[in-house]
Amino acid sequence: MIDLNVWQDRFEQYKKMDYANNFYGFWRWKVSTETSQTHILDKMHLPITHEKLVPIMKAWLTYRPFDPDACLNHLRCSLEEIAPFYNRLRNISLLDLEKTSIDDIKFIWHKLGRAKEKNGMESASSKYFVIAVAKPLMFLWGQTLAFDDLVRGCLPALGFKGASNNRWSFYQWYNTMRRFQERTKNDTEFINLCNEVTRCEFGTEAQVPYGQFLDLYYWVGAKYQ
Numbered sequence: 765m766i767d768l769n770v771w772q773d774r775f776e777q778y779k780k781m782d783y784a785n786n787f788y789g790f791w792r793w794k795v796s797t798e799t800s801q802t803h804i805l806d807k808m809h810l811p812i813t814h815e816k817l818v819p820i821m822k823a824w825l826t827y828r829p830f831d832p833d834a835c836l837n838h839l840r841c842s843l844e845e846i847a848p849f850y851n852r853l854r855n856i857s858l859l860d861l862e863k864t865s866i867d868d869i870k871f872i873w874h875k876l877g878r879a880k881e882k883n884g885m886e887s888a889s890s891k892y893f894v895i896a897v898a899k900p901l902m903f904l905w906g907q908t909l910a911f912d913d914l915v916r917g918c919l920p921a922l923g924f925k926g927a928s929n930n931r932w933s934f935y936q937w938y939n940t941m942r943r944f945q946e947r948t949k950n951d952t953e954f955i956n957l958c959n960e961v962t963r964c965e966f967g968t969e970a971q972v973p974y975g976q977f978l979d980l981y982y983w984v985g986a987k988y989q
Contacts (some may be wrong), residue, residue, distance in 0.1 A: 765947075766954040766981060774984035775961070775977075786820045787976055788965060790903050795966045803854055804904065805847040814840045817900060824910075826899045827880050838884035839900065842875040850904060858907040858974040859955070861945045866938075873897055873934045894932040906973030908941060914986035915979055948974060 778784045793816070794804050804813045818836050821827065827835035849868040856863050870890075877892025878884050879900075898911045909915055911932075919927035924940060932940075948954065962972045 765951050766978075768953055768957055770985070771954070771957065771977075771981050774981055778980045778984050782823065784980075786823060787903065787973075790816055790820065791906065791971075791973060791976075792966055794904075795968060795971055798854065798971075803847075803851055805843055805850045810843055810847065813904075814843055817903060820903065821900060824899055826895055830880060834884075835879045835896075838879040839876070841884070842879055846872045846875050853905060855971075856907075857972060858941070858945050859949055861907070861941060869938070870934050872901065873937065876900055890934045891931045893930055894937060895930070897937065902973075902975050902979065906971065906976055908937075908975040909944070909979035909982070910976075911937075911979075912983065915982045918982040918986050944975075944978060948978070 779788075797804055797809060802809065804810070814836075817839070821836060821839070822832050826832075849871050852868055853864060853872070873892070874886045874890065876897040877890075878886045880893050880896035881887060894911045894916075898908050901908050902910050913928075913930070916927045916930075919940075924943070926936065927940070958972050958974060958977050959969045961977070963969050
């Protein structure tokens with residue numbers, strides 16, 4: 765269970781950081797842009813989305829130690845490829861993760877993951893640097909944690925085996941997400957808090973970024989231990 769008082773304290777700490785401005789500024793734009801007919805990866809909005817992600821992914825060190833510009837060029841191609849899959853995924857929250865198509869989300873996993881691989885090639889093993897998938901997907905979708913090293917370092921104590929590794933298979937990520945889904949669904953007070961914060965920060969409860977809210981709890985906590 766999430767300690768709500770601790771979460772709120774960490775949320776206030778997080779909002780003072782540039783990282784928060786990166787995410788919440790992007791998410792406000794996303795929420796105001798998307799409708800039933802339009803989304804941030806359609807042909808009209810994809811160039812703007814990529815342009816917004818470029819400085820953020822650099823600041824979030826998503827592609828270190830590799831050349832970030834090369835990786836971000838691969839990311840642009842990947843965004844184009846995943847657009848129809850994202851369109852089916854974008855309105856499914858962490859609480860309803862079982863409603864996602866495994867094939868759709870696995871396709872997204874490979875396409876985002878390959879951006880940090882040599883020559884932008886997909887991995888035959890489906891193992892990628894987890895942050896290469898999770899960081900951009902947290903901005904696009906909001907339902908996954910970013911799973912950087914600070915957050916992964918917290919997970920073994922929660923019973924997640926192998927979480928400290930930086931390369932994950934698709935099913936390790938997906939099964940981890942399912943476990944976070946079950947933990948969150950059983951925490952009604954945290955769900956209510958997430959709805960309230962989403963309404964205050966973004967003006968709607970239609971898209972609640974559960975993944976980011978969970979990520980900041982563990983990331984801020986690990987950062988200030």
